Amino acid sequence: MIEIKNLQKSFGQHHVIKGIDLTIDKGEVLCLIGGSGSGKSTMLQCINGLHSIDDGKVLVDEIDVFDKATDLNKLREKIGIVFQQYNAFPHLSAIENVALSPRVVKGMKRKDTLDLAAKHLEHVGLGDKLNHYPSQLSGGQQQRLAIARALAMEPEYMLFDEVTSALDPELVGEVLDTMRMLKDEGMTMIIVTHEIPFAREASDRVAFFDQGKICEIGDARQVINDPRELRTRQFLERVLH
Amino acid sequence: MFGYSFHWRTVWQEIPQLAEGAIVTLQIAVFSMLIGITLAVLLAVARRNEGSIASRLASVWIEVARNTPCLLQIYLAYFGLGALGINISSYAAVLGAIAFNNAGYLAEILRGGFNSISQTQYAAAHSLGMNSFRVYSYVVLPQVFRVTFRPIMNQSMWALLNTSLGMVIGLKELTGATQFAQSRSFRTFEFFLVAAAMYYVIAKIILGLAALVQWRFLKGGR
Numbered sequence A: 001m002i003e004i005k006n007l008q009k010s011f012g013q014h015h016v017i018k019g020i021d022l023t024i025d026k027g028e029v030l031c032l033i034g035g036s037g038s039g040k041s042t043m044l045q046c047i048n049g050l051h052s053i054d055d056g057k058v059l060v061d062e063i064d065v066f067d068k069a070t071d072l073n074k075l076r077e078k079i080g081i082v083f084q085q086y087n088a089f090p091h092l093s094a095i096e097n098v099a100l101s102p103r104v105v106k107g108m109k110r111k112d113t114l115d116l117a118a119k120h121l122e123h124v125g126l127g128d129k130l131n132h133y134p135s136q137l138s139g140g141q142q143q144r145l146a147i148a149r150a151l152a153m154e155p156e157y158m159l160f161d162e163v164t165s166a167l168d169p170e171l172v173g174e175v176l177d178t179m180r181m182l183k184d185e186g187m188t189m190i191i192v193t194h195e196i197p198f199a200r201e202a203s204d205r206v207a208f209f210d211q212g213k214i215c216e217i218g219d220a221r222q223v224i225n226d227p228r229e230l231r232t233r234q235f236l237e238r239v240l241h
Numbered sequence B: 001m002f003g004y005s006f007h008w009r010t011v012w013q014e015i016p017q018l019a020e021g022a023i024v025t026l027q028i029a030v031f032s033m034l035i036g037i038t039l040a041v042l043l044a045v046a047r048r049n050e051g052s053i054a055s056r057l058a059s060v061w062i063e064v065a066r067n068t069p070c071l072l073q074i075y076l077a078y079f080g081l082g083a084l085g086i087n088i089s090s091y092a093a094v095l096g097a098i099a100f101n102n103a104g105y106l107a108e109i110l111r112g113g114f115n116s117i118s119q120t121q122y123a124a125a126h127s128l129g130m131n132s133f134r135v136y137s138y139v140v141l142p143q144v145f146r147v148t149f150r151p152i153m154n155q156s157m158w159a160l161l162n163t164s165l166g167m168v169i170g171l172k173e174l175t176g177a178t179q180f181a182q183s184r185s186f187r188t189f190e191f192f193l194v195a196a197a198m199y200y201v202i203a204k205i206i207l208g209l210a211a212l213v214q215w216r217f218l219k220g221g222r
């Protein structure tokens, strides 16, 4: 379970997260929608401690992310994250990208990590690209590689930050399909996305972010088909037309 | 031709002395690069943490190494330290001074390499559970060395040529050994032609070693 309590975060003078309370249960899929600059990425990166915070608490399985005594590297093993920008390691082939962390972080044997990496790459449909370098892969393939790389650490949570936003439209589907597959396997996920139809059908709940706060949160169909808040309605009208 | 007649026999007799000098030259060039690269990584990483004491010390090192003559650096290592009561061999002085010089230039080269790597690479690596040491070792530095490989090779050629300055403090590296040998026979031209050929061969050996390193560790990817 991920619990976020009264989260506050500023960059210098700029107050970006203005008190967020949110709980994500094991097995749940939550989509975050909202305008650009509303703080979605910042909040996501607070969950695995990539950003510091000013106030509040983030608990992952009751471990306080911002407690000095917490081993962040250990904690990050159970939280996978995939970003909007492609960030496969360009000097490593696909299989080496995926095998690296299990080897150097978990200390697994090289041979075992290669088997593990091949398994995860096959799982996301890249079984025929094991020895390709990222520069030889399409955007959609690079994002699936990033997903496989995160999955190889066998995380309990997956965070996705607009993983389809940089993709050519014809490549969006394959990445969305991969996330659907993870949902079917029971993965707990927080997905920041602009793909509203995907959010409606693939998530349990949807939260609408507005200016550093959660303006509305609820059942996915309700929030998207029948929003209670005017701001949500205005946002959806803007992005759906 | 030009009234100069070549006499190769004397040179031939001194080849063992020249070869010894060549080995000293090759050793200093290679070791000063290995030490220089190690120090340069530390300097370049220290410099990234702007405002820290480590960063300022690194800046001073880089400035001094790059903006004073290498000859002066060798004098300082040999006579300067000597004046302070620290006596080191001319070999150690030349190796130390050239390593110091290399570190400064290489740190600046590496800085450009670091700047070419996006922040998201660090974020991605950290999010996979890697600590900073692992992020640098497995993700950042391998990429930095790929993009800076050519300028690093240029620097290693400078390091090779700079070893000839060792002569001024009496080190019998290739130039020093040649100078010594020719002064007994006065076949200056022949001796320095042979020395030049030896420098050329040493340069090729170093480039060959580098190609080996590149093939073994830096293959693939961008």
Ligand SMILES: Nc1ncnc2c1ncn2[C@@H]1O[C@H](COP(=O)(O)OP(=O)(O)O)[C@@H](O)[C@H]1O
Residues within 6 Å of the ligand: A011, A014, A016, A034, A035, A036, A037, A038, A039, A040, A041, A042, A043
């Ligand atoms: N590292 C940073 N330094 C300074 N400001 C930042 C940084 N990251 C994000 N911001 C600012 O915080 C606000 C929220 O950004 P972000 O969380 O990326 O929003 P979203 O993901 O919803 O588009 C934006 O105004 C952005 O400019």
Ligand SMILES: [Mg+2]
Residues within 6 Å of the ligand: A037, A040, A041, A042, A161, A162
């Ligand atoms: Mg964002």
